[in-house]
């Protein structure tokens with residue numbers, strides 16, 4: 280039976296208001312209203328998580344689909360999502376669950392672990408599809424149980440979360456794919472209803488704690504100038520050249536009707552990003568080289584043409600030149 284779940288990270292204010300401290304929106308919420316994410320509601324001065332245990336999407340996916348290319352390549356992961364989002368990207372690819380009221384099935388953390396056990400041949404759970412950071416309480420309670428059961432936890436997130444809740448959750452997270460949606464605050468403000476700096480802070484913090492890859496959807500005429508792409512790649516490279524960057528091609532979705540990002544621009548973006556990063560992959564494109572090569576000697580390490588084949592990798596080192604490869608497997 281569904282239970283009411285009191286939210287973590289909020290403060291009670293006068294007149295039955297509450298202030299939510301989970302994400303940088305800092306919502307002040309009156310009685311009987313929800314925050315911007317629509318999933319945290321004030322009832323009589325207590326903040327509740329409305330999506331606790333509510334699952335709208337469930338699939339056994341290749342890990343490469345998250346996308347994570349350097350974390351157990353070739354494995355599968357049980358991918359689940361709920362509903363709601365704390366950003367409002369006009370090009371949202373998952374708007375049916377992020378911004379609508381989809382049907383959901385309620386499960387407890389213990390039941391989800393049982394479901395994960397019942398499915399064979401996967402490495403654990405990916406919290407994905409809608410924004411997992413606003414599913415905070417459910418993930419915070421489920422992730423340690425998944426670890427106890429010998430499985431992995433993966434977050435596919437927009438990174439728009441405050442520092443304290445992020446740090447409390449990170450010990451239970453093995454890998455993250457963080458959306459860095461653009462590299463100007465105007466893009467975040469005007470097209471996503473957010474801000475750039477909290478996402479950069481999340482990336483810097485997460486990098487020190489777990490395996491991390493970054494995805495940027497290049498949206499035609501919006502965040503795809505060569506100057507912006509260069510700034511973004513240079514900044515990631517200043518943290519580490521070894522962070523994989525996935526440059527994903529935009530197609531019209533939700534409220535955005537601009538044409539798909541031109542292919543020649545995607546290729547040029549890849550070239551620019553490779554000046555600062557060792558592993559740049561293009562996504563949402565059928566005919567593209569998705570293989571991983573040793574950045575030192577050029578040897579092919581992982582072949583992703585039809586099936587995933589790991590070769591030329593010996594105890595995380597390139598078999599040809601011995602370079603240490605940042606691949607978790």
Ligand code: SF4
Nearest residue numbers: 299302305306314316
């Ligand atoms: S998590 Fe939701 S309620 Fe809390 S501050 Fe962010 S948008 Fe507002």
